[in-house]
Amino acid sequence: MTxxxxxxxxxxxxxxxxxxxxxxxxxxxxxxxQIGLHPNIRKILSITNNEIIVNFPVKMDNGDxxxxxxxxxxxxxxxxxxxGGLRYHPTVDIDAARALAMWMTWxxxxxxxxxxxxxxxxxxxxxxxxxxxxxxxxxxxxxxLADNIGPEHxxxxxxxxxxxxxxAWIADTYMSTRPPAERTANQHVVTGKPDGSGxxxxxxxxxxxxxxxxxxxxxxxxxxxLDGKKFIVQGFGNVGYWAAHFLEKDGAKLVAxxxxxxSIQNQKGIKVEDLFKYTKINDGSIVDFPSAKPVDxxxxxxxxxxxxxxxxxxxxxxxxxxxxxxxxxxxxxxNGPTNVEGEKLLxxxxxxxxxxxxxxxxxxxxxxxxxxxxRNGELWQLDxxxxxxDKKMKESFDKVxxxxxxxxxxxxxxxxxxxxxxxxxxxIQRGIFP
Numbered sequence: 261m262t263x264x265x266x267x268x269x270x271x272x273x274x275x276x277x278x279x280x281x282x283x284x285x286x287x288x289x290x291x292x293x294q295i296g297l298h299p300n301i302r303k304i305l306s307i308t309n310n311e312i313i314v315n316f317p318v319k320m321d322n323g324d325x326x327x328x329x330x331x332x333x334x335x336x337x338x339x340x341x342x343x344g345g346l347r348y349h350p351t352v353d354i355d356a357a358r359a360l361a362m363w364m365t366w367x368x369x370x371x372x373x374x375x376x377x378x379x380x381x382x383x384x385x386x387x388x389x390x391x392x393x394x395x396x397x398x399x400x401x402x403x404x405l406a407d408n409i410g411p412e413h414x415x416x417x418x419x420x421x422x423x424x425x426x427x428a429w430i431a432d433t434y435m436s437t438r439p440p441a442e443r444t445a446n447q448h449v450v451t452g453k454p455d456g457s458g459x460x461x462x463x464x465x466x467x468x469x470x471x472x473x474x475x476x477x478x479x480x481x482x483x484x485x486l487d488g489k490k491f492i493v494q495g496f497g498n499v500g501y502w503a504a505h506f507l508e509k510d511g512a513k514l515v516a517x518x519x520x521x522x523s524i525q526n527q528k529g530i531k532v533e534d535l536f537k538y539t540k541i542n543d544g545s546i547v548d549f550p551s552a553k554p555v556d557x558x559x560x561x562x563x564x565x566x567x568x569x570x571x572x573x574x575x576x577x578x579x580x581x582x583x584x585x586x587x588x589x590x591x592x593x594x595n596g597p598t599n600v601e602g603e604k605l606l607x608x609x610x611x612x613x614x615x616x617x618x619x620x621x622x623x624x625x626x627x628x629x630x631x632x633x634x635r636n637g638e639l640w641q642l643d644x645x646x647x648x649x650d651k652k653m654k655e656s657f658d659k660v661x662x663x664x665x666x667x668x669x670x671x672x673x674x675x676x677x678x679x680x681x682x683x684x685x686x687x688i689q690r691g692i693f694p
Contacts, residue, residue, distance in 0.1 A: 345420075348384055
């Protein structure tokens, strides 16, 4: 499934970015304390390597020129090139990019990938611009970033309000700036491209499939069946849809969904494919779906269910709603959906959280496969991709779950410990230049 360009025009819900950096630093410091991280390496990992801000002009359809501000934060590349998404949103700023770049460092390290962490985007509301304007904005942003990105240096991917079309524009622009003999060799400057332009079969569902696999692996570890389990999903884009799609195939029952437009529920069950088809004829919205009734958006997370999948924005589960959540398992499809205060309440109540850097890592693993495919001039088949993704996710999940049990700590702290220890080992082995 590829998100249509029209999806870029969805009404935007404000992403709460205040406190994101505080959250990621609290999580980092907690894990660093747990493993006794060397003070010098703690200093290095507490800051970003590079922060790029570019201001660039773009001519609009009416002939006027607008100035846009774009960001790219590169946190750490001890393990390999920077890797992370680009988002288009009015709340994009340097602090949000810093936090998200740090999360990407831990996510790629945990997955055992040869990558570091980066993140960025453009501060804009894409609903206000035509497809042609968005193309010009994207291409001009790519040109402004210049050699701050590159297939062996920093590899962007889709994020909020960007998609495979956006990546195709970036790749084409970047390749066009290279000498003719080098253009094809730079195709892997971005991942998440369309299938016909160097993309990977299955990359569209990789993140959602990874969320499903994380839930499945947790259920297996705890001798539970997913058959008949009720789950709710916040966000019905690629991640939410595909996670729900695969869970339903295992017999689980979708009972509520929330998106930027509203919230719906049906405790008897909502058919995933029926809802997906409905959104395609309803401007991407779940509102007024015939087989469900509306729900107050502030009560969504308190609905009766076994599994909750926040797959939209950051800071959605907080101390204000954590005490009323009925789910016994939270599977984080989004980046940073649970803040530190909310998590403390959930853990105190015995609720399990599969952390974002593990749960939604299927996306960056899929990106790694696409990068390898382009780099080696190969074409991978869908069944091959899904089998490799399953194996990689299982390895990561088992490591985190076992570490958590052996050390008597929550899964997020365990995931951070594993990720940070791998980077610490690289610094110890290589030393600090000079």
